[in-house]
Amino acid sequence: MADETTLTAAREEAGEAKPAAAPSAAPRGDAPTDDDRATNFFKVAGRRRTPVASRLATVVKRSLALVLLAGLWEVLPRVGAVDAVFVPPLSEILVAWYDMLLAGQLPEHFQASLIRSLSGFGLAIVLAIPLGLAIGWYRPVADFLSPVLELFRNTSAVALLPVFILIFGLGETSKIVFVFYACAWPILLNTVSGVKTVEPLLIKSARSMGLGPVRLFQKVILPAAVPTIFTGIRLAGAYSILVLIFAEMVGAKAGLGYLIQDAQFSFRIPDMYAGIITISALGLLFNLLLLSVERRFSTWRTS
Amino acid sequence: MSLQTAEQNLLEESVAEAGEPSAKPVKIGIRNVGKVFQIRGSDRPFTAVQDVSLDVREGEFLTLVGPSGCGKSTLLDLIAGLTSPTSGELLIDGTPIDGPGLDRGIVFQQYALFPWRTALANIEFGLEAKAVPKRERRERARHYLDLVGLDGFEHRYPHELSGGMRQRVAIARSLAFDPDVLLMDEPFAALDAQTRESLQEELLRIWEKTNKTIVFITHGIDEAVYLGQRVAVMTSRPGRIKRVLDIAFDSREGDLRADPRFGEYRHHIWTLLRDEVAAAQEQERTIG
Ligand SMILES: Nc1ncnc2c1ncn2[C@@H]1O[C@H](COP(=O)(O)OP(=O)(O)O)[C@@H](O)[C@H]1O
Numbered sequence: 001m002a003d004e005t006t007l008t009a010a011r012e013e014a015g016e017a018k019p020a021a022a023p024s025a026a027p028r029g030d031a032p033t034d035d036d037r038a039t040n041f042f043k044v045a046g047r048r049r050t051p052v053a054s055r056l057a058t059v060v061k062r063s064l065a066l067v068l069l070a071g072l073w074e075v076l077p078r079v080g081a082v083d084a085v086f087v088p089p090l091s092e093i094l095v096a097w098y099d100m101l102l103a104g105q106l107p108e109h110f111q112a113s114l115i116r117s118l119s120g121f122g123l124a125i126v127l128a129i130p131l132g133l134a135i136g137w138y139r140p141v142a143d144f145l146s147p148v149l150e151l152f153r154n155t156s157a158v159a160l161l162p163v164f165i166l167i168f169g170l171g172e173t174s175k176i177v178f179v180f181y182a183c184a185w186p187i188l189l190n191t192v193s194g195v196k197t198v199e200p201l202l203i204k205s206a207r208s209m210g211l212g213p214v215r216l217f218q219k220v221i222l223p224a225a226v227p228t229i230f231t232g233i234r235l236a237g238a239y240s241i242l243v244l245i246f247a248e249m250v251g252a253k254a255g256l257g258y259l260i261q262d263a264q265f266s267f268r269i270p271d272m273y274a275g276i277i278t279i280s281a282l283g284l285l286f287n288l289l290l291l292s293v294e295r296r297f298s299t300w301r302t303s
Numbered sequence: 304m305s306l307q308t309a310e311q312n313l314l315e316e317s318v319a320e321a322g323e324p325s326a327k328p329v330k331i332g333i334r335n336v337g338k339v340f341q342i343r344g345s346d347r348p349f350t351a352v353q354d355v356s357l358d359v360r361e362g363e364f365l366t367l368v369g370p371s372g373c374g375k376s377t378l379l380d381l382i383a384g385l386t387s388p389t390s391g392e393l394l395i396d397g398t399p400i401d402g403p404g405l406d407r408g409i410v411f412q413q414y415a416l417f418p419w420r421t422a423l424a425n426i427e428f429g430l431e432a433k434a435v436p437k438r439e440r441r442e443r444a445r446h447y448l449d450l451v452g453l454d455g456f457e458h459r460y461p462h463e464l465s466g467g468m469r470q471r472v473a474i475a476r477s478l479a480f481d482p483d484v485l486l487m488d489e490p491f492a493a494l495d496a497q498t499r500e501s502l503q504e505e506l507l508r509i510w511e512k513t514n515k516t517i518v519f520i521t522h523g524i525d526e527a528v529y530l531g532q533r534v535a536v537m538t539s540r541p542g543r544i545k546r547v548l549d550i551a552f553d554s555r556e557g558d559l560r561a562d563p564r565f566g567e568y569r570h571h572i573w574t575l576l577r578d579e580v581a582a583a584q585e586q587e588r589t590i591g
């Protein structure tokens with residue numbers, strides 16, 4: 001008899017809960033919380049709950065701007081509205097892109113850039129997360145490091161590039177260190193704040209179940225901080241490409257930044273645009289990759 | 304006038320009952336406990352609770368009411384071992400409380416579920432702390448999920464559950480590691496009336512089934528009378544125990560809230576609280 005009341009109660013509540021729970025039944029990635037404009041296009045295309053017609057309409061609407069942009073890029077230079085020498089029609093750029101791809105030029109530069117940015121980015125993840133956890137968790141570490149961090153944090157990475165070149169030379173090392181430096185900050189700061197902003201009630205609840213500091217950290221602090229850490233990682237991912245291109249423009253013999261700079265100097269304008277498009281694509285790809293990893297790690301996240 | 308006599312009767316009864324030797328041993332002993340907070344940026348110490356003495360017997364359901372800010376949660380934290388008293392002592396089974404432990408489980412008003420864990424994994428949390436093997440953990444978690452009427456919801460994350468369901472999970476989590484004592488801090492205060500009533504009933508059912516000692520904080524007088532075998536009324540801050548009332552009904556069958564004695568108890572507690580609430584409000588005004 002008692003069990004009966006339980007069941008009905010649960011059912012009642014389940015019924016009442018359903019409307020609230022319904023949105024979460026949609027694919028998780030569709031949470032409208034991601035402010036990433038770059039990836040919105042893809043996410044909307046993947047939405048499942050909306051009826052087919054409206055889904056199609058959204059896809060068309062979303063791609064319309066892109067198609068329009070491509071069309072304008074093609075037509076305006078051709079009709080002479082913009083100078084075709086400085087802004088060649090899109091088709092010419094795509095041809096140049098394809099030629100560079102076949103010639104092996106593009107893959108070579110692409111690879112050079114990718115290795116540098118991934119190295120710096122990876123290094124930043126490996127070093128900044130543990131450091132951030134230590135700073136966020138241990139008061140003495142925070143007190144000790146805070147002044148130094150505050151100083152460096154307000155020193156632009158770009159301003160330090162000459163220093164890196166001076167110390168590490170013009171080779172790969174200085175570029176990787178440069179990328180590392182730029183990537184480390186968003187990861188570090190987000191990790192620290194992720195640890196510091198864990199809901200105190202969760203800590204209290206875990207402590208009441210007898211968890212010591214180590215287990216508390218492992219079972220509560222760390223998982224609670226993961227979303228914030230990922231925000232930092234995603235920011236760093238964008239930075240890793242951004243600052244690398246800059247470094248490659250200042251002094252390099254390979255890489256997409258070098259390609260763009262070199263193409264501009266030698267007036268191979270379509271090649272320059274091809275390089276720029278490649279960088280955009282790389283950035284987009286990187287972000288998508290990180291987003292999907294993030295989603296895997298934080299399926300539970302609501303907002 | 305008739306109310307006056309009813310109150311008088313109740314009082315005499317409670318005195319009489321309290322005087323009887325109780326068979327059950329004392330589970331939680333609170334002896335002249337005080338808690339003083341040192342407020343940052345102020346040299347004036349802040350007394351949250353003062354000289355509280357109270358015994359909770361094994362298997363007892365005690366409810367605790369008092370004006371907001373009178374130190375109810377502070378007292379619960381002390382029993383939980385999350386903080387230590389500045390004076391007096393707290394005992395569990397006759398030995399001083401020394402930090403938190405799995406012999407006591409807490410249920411908070413705000414559920415305090417781990418949002419990255421499913422309902423089932425949340426219930427397993429305390430069992431992990433207790434180093435129960437994985438298979439047994441699963442089984443036990445499922446059992447308690449059933450007990451609170453949530454079978455079928457094991458893989459839901461907290462944000463996919465309603466408030467009432469979340470609190471059921473929180474209760475199941477505390478029951479799962481089988482503590483002797485359940486400490487509940489206004490657990491149903493954030494729920495709508497209907498959900499609250501069904502959870503109250505279930506809590507009573509679980510209590511009867513499991514024989515836990517329960518200390519239940521509430522600011523609802525009805526809730527205190529409905530659930531408690533005894534109701535402890537606290538004064539405004541610094542919190543002290545003003546009165547402990549025995550609640551006894553001839554029968555719990557039917558609509559208890561319609562029982563005339565329910566109304567009498569309710570009124571008595573209301574009278575006790577009225578002055579305290581006024582005092583608490585006055586305090587807030589003068590401090591703010
Ligand atoms: N850690 C703390 N430091 C300082 N003051 C506190 C602390 N915890 C509670 N208090 C104060 O003690 C008083 C009692 O708090 P609490 O026990 O939460 O009241 P209740 O649960 O009865 O509403 C409040 O005035 C509160 O501000």
Ligand SMILES: [Mg+2]
Pocket residue numbers: 375376377488
């Ligand atoms: Mg409270």
